[in-house]
Amino acid sequence: MEHAHAPEMFKSASAEALADRTLKIAIDRTTGTAERKRDIAVAAFPEFTAARDRGKRIKDHVIAHLDHYLVEFERNAVASGAKVHWASTAEEACQIVIGICRSVDARSATRAKSMLGEEIGLPHALADAGIERVETDLAEHIIQLAGDPPSHIVWPAMHRTREQVSVLFKERHRQPHETEDVPAMVESARRELRDKYFAAEVGISGANFLVADTGAVCTVTNEGNAELTTTPPRVHIVTAGIEKLVPTTAHAFAMLRLLVRSATGAELTQYTTFHCGPKRAGDADGPEEMHIVLVDNGRTRMLVEGQREMLRCIRCGACMNHCVVFRQIGGHAYGGTYPGPMGAVLTPTFSGLDKSRELVHACTMNGRCQEVCPVEIPLPALLRGWRDRSWREGLEPASVRYGIGLWAFVAQRPALYRLGTRIAVRAMRLFRRRGWINSLPLAGGWTDKRDFPAPPGKTFMELHRARRREKVS
């Protein structure tokens, strides 16, 4: 499995993914479990609908006053002793992080999983700067050893089976597992990473929430790797998108109830931590410096380009777990940092619509993603917005433009349209076998994967007219 895809290779990458049987099994195991657990959690929380509406309004409120909350957060974070940095682009954000690492002569940096870090290309920037990067989340550790990009925002190593993980660990761990079971593999990773937490000069994390009125950064994990990453090193660096703000800790809790149930089906993550500044006088442990890098990277453009609702996203992964497309092709085919429905909406902002127009078409518009979204983002409408723009900007290929042009020409001439459909339904019947069509010229894209129901011998208009005549006579 090689996965150095890009969004413009979506079609070939998804064909490749569809042909991979092992991948399909791996996707089904993780997304199926996630779907079941979320269902149970939501059923056990009858207030979910009201909580979801409130969560959506909290995010909308923050976005409507984003500059106010950013300034308030900055003021309180600085008061706690943290340093706040601002970055307009991914490159600026990476430069700031590398600059901080160099200021303490860092040779090694531990990292707790952060999708924003992936988005801005931090792994590459650290490698280019000659700083050893140690991923501490188990899934990130697996894909770092394998050289893969993440394939899911909550389970980045979802595409790897236990057998593949076992081979990786045996090749790369100093004291690998001896029995072929998952607990032994987890234990092997625990042993491997233990001393690395204490050897790093810098620990880097993301943020699930930035709390404006305290200046604290909230991280959530189930493994406990975030605190082991951010406590022992001299320096803790946080990279966070500017949309991560909440007014107060209580607002963070209202959002956490939605986030955790939607992601893993639990009531709360095992470790929910609020980091507020560096080590204080008398503190038993903690970093000497804390830096927070606030990253725009296209988010302010989303405000003006019709993607404002996407800034509500709290990165739970429910939309991809419930997406019929994602569940067939997995995350890598999307070719961006973020896969699935939310990724198809975000990637055009980061990579350009010209490179990612195929992603916005990879949707059946069944609406399931919006239904399960804990902040009710209208993902199908946002995808339609990108499709519309792709058409207006002339990015759609000639075949699509001519095809739709031809259809429009015929559709505006009822007599011609009826003649066309009369011929079509009769022609299609020539290909039917027991009421179904399993091979049709020019429609292989459909009939290769499933049969097409054979139409009745007459068009709707013909049947309608015949019935009306019967009634009259």
Place this chain on the structure above:
Amino acid sequence: MSRTSQTGARERILGAIRTGLGSPPAPPQDIAAEAAALLADPDLIRPSLGAKDLVEIFAEHFITQKLGGTLETVPNLEALPEAVRRYVTGHGLPPAVALQPAAELLALNWDGVETRPTMARDEAVGVGFARWAIAETGSLVFHSGPDMPILFNFLPLHHVVAVRAGTILRHLEDYAEAAARIGAPRNAGLVTGASGTTDIEGSYVRGAHGPRFLHVVVVLG
């Protein structure tokens, strides 16, 4: 990353937000009122927990939801060392523990259990004291400080935590309120069950990086 370019980024971002929002900034007191209104009627947006006793609700959420959580109650804090001794013996471990330097724990008579103030990177047993617990989620709450090294929650394989029944709060918001009164510590941690991962094929395994076992001792008196 010169100072000027970063100041530039700050102004660029704030300016782009202002332009993007397309409306003049609201007065801070209006924003605060709107934010407060979004927390009104909290019972509509959080799980109702019934009329049971808080210890019972906490225990239900702590034990049933998370694998790896065990719980016992003791009549008073003086009974904690004996509970710890029973726990280590029950797990076939030597009676030696790393003790969180909390005044409540240091004041106890630990005869029969060897205690150390430091914690090794691979400590077998750590004994801690939670400042609060939250019934809604079965969480333990720790605030960093001289008496609470954050790593004490993450390094031991077995974590035994005492919490007073009187400090069990009903909902997450009750903790937010209590924390707001005393000010944010450097590190506020909510611990909900033992460390776990589902990163390999979704199968649940305990003790990913943090403790594999979490035992709570609720002190009733």
